Amino acid sequence: MPCFWESYEELRRRSAVRNPAAATGTMRPVRQGPGDGTRAIYFVALLSLVVTWLVFVASFPPTAIAMHEVDHRFTVKGHVCGPDGQPVPDTKVIAKDVRVSVHAIGYTDSRGYYRATLHLHNENRGDPILVIALDQEKRETAQFDPKDVGTERQITVNFGSGCETAAGGADWIYYGAGISLAAVAALAGVRLIRNRQRSQRRGKGLRK
8 A cells, every 4th residue: 555655646746747737636728719610610611612613613614714705716607408408407517626636516406507616716817627517528717807806706617508598597487477476465465555544544434
């Protein structure tokens, strides 16, 4: 027992030298600033913003964002028709800038219309453009005014003949039909309003 007690007292004495608070049996409370919860909220919010920004960048790469500007894109469009002059839908069309090895892919719709947009700049003016559809190739040149940043830079390349005219005629038919329906609806609305006004006037006259 004396040896054990002496050892205990020796350990306690050493602890008192290193940590006076422990020797007296008093422990300092851990301080927590009033802003710890707010800091945690700020950290979570900042982390959410960073994750959102990373997802946005991954979904819209710099090339796609840059192509929103007119002077960063060059569009190849047109129609693809068969030997019978009918539109060929769901056809793959490839447009290539041969000089800089840039390409874009488009697909024809039910009217045979396609649209492929290349990521080109002012220095690409005059580049050879190769367009491929239905195992056919056509070569054009990227022509535009580098100083004009308001007009869409584009060329029209058709394969076959006939469907572009038919598609244009169909568009005019659709537009004409839409305008006619709008005019009829407007006329019917005017007549309905007039009839209601007449009914109201008659009702007031009967009440008098």
